[in-house]
Amino acid sequence: MSPNVTLPDASTPLPMAKDLSELFVPSMRGQLKSAFKSVMGNPTLAMINMAGGVPHPSTFPIMQLRATVRSPSSPSAPLNRESTLELAKSSRSQSTESLDELLQYGDGCGIDSYCAFLRRYTQRVHRPRYADWGVIASCGNTDAIGKAVSLFCEPGDSILVDRWTFPGALSSLVSAKVLPAPVPMDGEGMIPEALDNICQTWSGSAPPRAVYLVPTGQNPTGTTMSLVRRKAIYAVAQKRNLAIIEDDPYYFLQLPPVPSPSISRRGAERSDQAQHLVPSLLSLDVDGRVIRLDSFSKILAPNLRCGWITAPTYILDKIQILNESTILQPSGLSQGLISKLLNDTWGFDGWEAHLRELRAVYTLRRNLFIQAVDKHLAGLVEYTVPTAGMFLWMKVNLGSAAADPTAMPRLLGSMKKCGVMMAPDMPFSSTGPSAALEPATDGTSERYLRAAFALVDIDMFEPALKRLAQAITSVSGARSATSCSPATSPDVVRSDTAHLDVNNSTF
Numbered sequence: 001m002s003p004n005v006t007l008p009d010a011s012t013p014l015p016m017a018k019d020l021s022e023l024f025v026p027s028m029r030g031q032l033k034s035a036f037k038s039v040m041g042n043p044t045l046a047m048i049n050m051a052g053g054v055p056h057p058s059t060f061p062i063m064q065l066r067a068t069v070r071s072p073s074s075p076s077a078p079l080n081r082e083s084t085l086e087l088a089k090s091s092r093s094q095s096t097e098s099l100d101e102l103l104q105y106g107d108g109c110g111i112d113s114y115c116a117f118l119r120r121y122t123q124r125v126h127r128p129r130y131a132d133w134g135v136i137a138s139c140g141n142t143d144a145i146g147k148a149v150s151l152f153c154e155p156g157d158s159i160l161v162d163r164w165t166f167p168g169a170l171s172s173l174v175s176a177k178v179l180p181a182p183v184p185m186d187g188e189g190m191i192p193e194a195l196d197n198i199c200q201t202w203s204g205s206a207p208p209r210a211v212y213l214v215p216t217g218q219n220p221t222g223t224t225m226s227l228v229r230r231k232a233i234y235a236v237a238q239k240r241n242l243a244i245i246e247d248d249p250y251y252f253l254q255l256p257p258v259p260s261p262s263i264s265r266r267g268a269e270r271s272d273q274a275q276h277l278v279p280s281l282l283s284l285d286v287d288g289r290v291i292r293l294d295s296f297s298k299i300l301a302p303n304l305r306c307g308w309i310t311a312p313t314y315i316l317d318k319i320q321i322l323n324e325s326t327i328l329q330p331s332g333l334s335q336g337l338i339s340k341l342l343n344d345t346w347g348f349d350g351w352e353a354h355l356r357e358l359r360a361v362y363t364l365r366r367n368l369f370i371q372a373v374d375k376h377l378a379g380l381v382e383y384t385v386p387t388a389g390m391f392l393w394m395k396v397n398l399g400s401a402a403a404d405p406t407a408m409p410r411l412l413g414s415m416k417k418c419g420v421m422m423a424p425d426m427p428f429s430s431t432g433p434s435a436a437l438e439p440a441t442d443g444t445s446e447r448y449l450r451a452a453f454a455l456v457d458i459d460m461f462e463p464a465l466k467r468l469a470q471a472i473t474s475v476s477g478a479r480s481a482t483s484c485s486p487a488t489s490p491d492v493v494r495s496d497t498a499h500l501d502v503n504n505s506t507f
């Protein structure tokens with residue numbers, strides 16, 4: 001936590017969140033009741049409860065779950081150790097529920113011990129500034145975005161979003177028939193003055209009631225908002241009475257500046273010890289207008305499909321109802337495993353050591369990738385060094401071909417031929433895919449590629465960028481282009497993970 005943020009005095013009781021329910025769409029207003037609570041009420045122990053279609057746990061054949069996990073290294077145990085986690089059928093294992101409880105139907109909030117850890121951790125990291133906040137389990141941020149948006153937008157409504165943004169969020173908007181209202185960005189993400197100006201000059205029927213943004217390691221631009229920028233965005237949200245959907249899966253992957261002049265392969269490993277994380281929008285939120293979405297996808301494993309939402313409890317009540325009509329809650333096995341790992345095995349210290357190790361991994365990757373970009377793509381791309389996340393957003397210099405609408409499709413074709421794949425700008429455009437295929441209307445004809453430096457072998461960075469250089473020059477004609485064919489190219493070394501990248505549908 002940066003010392004610049006003024007936190008309330010611990011001895012002063014925190015205020016309650018402001019009631020922003022006037023921002024809800026009509027169908028979300030009023031006292032909606034959880035399906036569970038309205039059917040079951042609050043059963044007392046004296047009641048013989050025959051209300052639910054609930055299987056008897058003796059029929060669950062999973063008797064024990066045992067997992068071996070690698071523990072992060074620590075000063076007292078510098079080498080990675082392994083620990084065994086065990087969940088038993090019918091008895092709790094320290095703080096974590098029994099398998100019978102984890103595998104049974106539950107409500108739309110999530111497993112108690114999972115949520116309890118996340119509540120304590122949120123308090124420790126973000127220190128919310130109002131009293132009635134809580135956390136609820138989510139199936140990851142993609143699902144949570146759709147739910148958060150549906151509180152504030154119905155078909156035909158608009159929501160403010162970054163000019164370039166996460167395609168999963170854009171798909172959610174398309175399926176909900178909600179229109180993205182793009183807000184210009186700079187090297188720190190969404191520009192507060194532009195956000196304010198769009199609200200000021202709004203001419204559509206209903207002014208937007210919410211803004212969706214990714215403040216840290218933004219996807220695709222890699223931008224991270226400084227504290228000053230976060231405060232300015234928050235001030236506009238207050239002035240325009242906007243709810244903020246803070247989608248922040250890369251929060252814990254904040255990276256230190258690139259060391260100069262030379263970068264060693266080992267140099268990043270110890271750079272994190274003193275790194276402060278930029279405070280989240282949640283930690284600046286005095287009103288209770290931030291719905292913060294966190295995910296384990298980038299910091300444990302994506303297909304655990306687990307995350308958590310932090311917001312005022314009256315907002316979480318609505319999300320609980322939405323959960324109960326869709327996912328109910330993430331898999332109890334995933335939640336139980338995470339709970340056991342975080343509550344009983346790693347604790348805060350181990351979890352934070354794990355996050356530090358991740359930051360060291362991504363710092364090293366980012367540094368080496370930037371070094372390779374500078375070596376092979378000088379003059380062909382421009383970029384801002386990302387200080388969080390896993391993406392480098394490169395403005396491609398297409399030279400005299402830039403104004404040609406076929407240049408980008410030709411570049412993609414050429415990249416394919418050269419045997420390198422990076423994401424084109426089009427799927428990230430909140431101005432609409434067709435507009436993104438055409439030259440920019442401001443006459444600059446800027447085109448971008450997003451490179452993810454998270455997955456491929458570090459040894460593949462240089463071959464990938466050599467191929468990209470060949471592909472760009474073959475379209476722009478900037479240098480004498482050499483034709484490329486990956487099958488015969490001497491730099492082709494097959495990475496164990498290369499096949500994953502090409503087929504991965506996740507942006």
Ligand SMILES: Cc1ncc(COP(=O)(O)O)c(C=O)c1O
Nearest residue numbers: 140141142166214219295297507
């Ligand atoms: C900004 C952003 N939000 C959400 C997600 C998806 O997160 P999850 O796996 O938790 O659904 C991603 C993944 O790429 C992302 O970049």
